[in-house]
Amino acid sequence: MSDKSNWKIWEVFVRSKNGLSHKHAGSLHAPDAEMALKNARDVYTRRSEGVSIWVVESEAITASSPDEKEPLFAPSDDKVYRHPTFYEIPDEVGHM
């Protein structure tokens, strides 16, 4: 029993209104997904913060490691030509 009373951790994502993405709100414990949803309602949307909730078992998430930050993200740092401000367009042309 003691092991079971330590319920799994779930990550909670809340969509604050239609048109916006679900955003990570926090985590909680629950014995299954259905109760995780109910708990999420009480813990993270007491003030109409949401119109939709996702719950995902924390264990199911694969995360990139902070040690890989460099090799993962550095390659995009030297590609300034991917940004619009890289190009000089004369004022006469107008907004582009």
Add this chain to the structure above:
Amino acid sequence: MGESHSLEERFQAYVDAENKIEPKDWMPERYRKTLIRQISQHAHSEVVGMLPESNWITRAPSLRSKLILLAKVQDEAGHGLYLYSAAETLGADRKDMIDDLHTGKAKYSSIFNYPTISWADMGAIGWLVDGAAIANQVMLCRTSYGPYSRAMVRICKEESFHQRQGYEIMMRLAKGTPEQIAMAQDALNRWWWPSIMMFGPRDEDSPNSAQSMKWKIKRKSNDELRQEFIDKTVPQAEFLGLTIPDPDLKWNEETGHYDFGEINWDEFYQVIKGNGPCNKQRLDDRRNAHEAGEWVREAANAYAEKEAQRRKEGNAA
């Protein structure tokens, strides 16, 4: 050894540059331990903080005040949960933290070891105790550990309702009958000193503060926060027409702050040691609530198992 030294230096430089630390980032072991201790104590304070107020839910003077008090107590439960979650991101186990609270190994804010003997105490707690907590928590919104900081942002948004509802109770009483005014004054008399003790020992007696400030876990010292709180609260008491029970309290033109009298640190340490008026009652109530809730947790497990079984059978058919 040289390696770990340089890791610590890099960590400090990263924090100094106002970057936030996230759960999987490297951090000094003492940073992790300090945070787990502080965040779990903070969580326990929210949870134990429900007890003095729940005392008045069935005795609230109107349906309106009862609904508000229920919402407030529910918030405290939510705040406890945000904080336990933040501590879990550091590798702490929820069950261990709760066991530590129940065995008395972990501390919680001493303020909750004082009794709530009149309805005016609900006002004084919201106004002063939540007010002092907010001063601390606003500072912690900028703490260097990401999940703690995010929990604080949520909590601060909700906590301001707590302080305002408390002040509203005080306003009603302070503008009421002579008996009601006396009740309000009595509550202020009893809660004032414990509230300003909430900020902890004087800076020179707070040995861990310097390291916490260096790591930017704390952003202001105990004495700074205490002074801020007093400066903000004195005019609020004046507006109510109530007297703060400190004969040495007076405005200091030169410093631009209020001077205040000597805090009874003896009392402070006695209550921390477990000798406050309600320490035993609070822990007993907490343990009883946990044990009495065991059947609910068992039922939830049984239900989850049954549902999983049903789904399996449904799939097979």
